[in-house]
Amino acid sequence: MICQTPVARAVRSRTVRAxxxxxxxxxxxxxxxxxxxxxxxxxxxxxxxxxxxxxLEHLLEIEVADLDRAELVPADALAADPxxxxxxxxxxxxxxxxxxxxxxxxxLGVRLLRLDAPMCPRFHTDFVGVRLxxxxxxxxxxxxxxxDVDRSRLGHRSGGEPDERSGLLxxxxxxxxxxEGAVGLLKGEAWPGNAAHGVxxxxxxxxxxxxxxxxxxxxxxxGGFEGFDATGEGCAVPQAGFQRVDVPRLAxxxxxxxxxx
Ligand SMILES: [Fe+2]
Numbered sequence: 195m196i197c198q199t200p201v202a203r204a205v206r207s208r209t210v211r212a213x214x215x216x217x218x219x220x221x222x223x224x225x226x227x228x229x230x231x232x233x234x235x236x237x238x239x240x241x242x243x244x245x246x247x248x249x250l251e252h253l254l255e256i257e258v259a260d261l262d263r264a265e266l267v268p269a270d271a272l273a274a275d276p277x278x279x280x281x282x283x284x285x286x287x288x289x290x291x292x293x294x295x296x297x298x299x300x301x302l303g304v305r306l307l308r309l310d311a312p313m314c315p316r317f318h319t320d321f322v323g324v325r326l327x328x329x330x331x332x333x334x335x336x337x338x339x340x341x342d343v344d345r346s347r348l349g350h351r352s353g354g355e356p357d358e359r360s361g362l363l364x365x366x367x368x369x370x371x372x373x374e375g376a377v378g379l380l381k382g383e384a385w386p387g388n389a390a391h392g393v394x395x396x397x398x399x400x401x402x403x404x405x406x407x408x409x410x411x412x413x414x415x416x417g418g419f420e421g422f423d424a425t426g427e428g429c430a431v432p433q434a435g436f437q438r439v440d441v442p443r444l445a446x447x448x449x450x451x452x453x454x455x
Contacts, residue, residue: 219379226393229377237285240278241330241406250308258294293326293410303411312397317357319392322382332405334372337395342367
């Protein structure tokens, strides 16, 4: 989390219906792209009937060139439902390729998790350029429109009060939520020009549900290796002087280590 001052610039989400429209993310007025899409029922079945019933903490660092050979889904889970598993695998592979192409990533951090409790229950922003999040099973990530949030109450400035009482939520604020299966592309603090404008979000209360969450981070956009905090914990303070690399339509700093999911 970061302590931030209130900003006047609006931070908006944009809902799209086609994968090709992920490029809306490059609009400076857009902080979050939501891709509402149908998910193959076989993939949903696999998430709800196989992944949700096993301990699942699958963390990978993958060269994009190796995506089609990578074990994006644990082999033992695939064996439990080969048909559903292949559908699920095809879906996460498609998301991975599309995300890598969008930002010119050469290396990705992948998380496939079953969550029985909120991973990051307090509203916060991430120290990443952009993060892909989707929940195949269970309640999706919650987030706030910029007009609904007082950023000066993020982090320790909440005074330890719950989000609903800290003053973080402006009067009339609406806590929004990604639908199950929808894909969110969330700009973080390290997106060029987006410092203090990262999407404010949190993990939802699970209330007995088991969430199956898939996320992607950019670890590198060309040669080199910045590392990946496999725990998903820790929000290190961004350092000045990100090494910037040029990619089509976007010059994005390398992924910071860590950052909350
Ligand atoms: Fe986060």
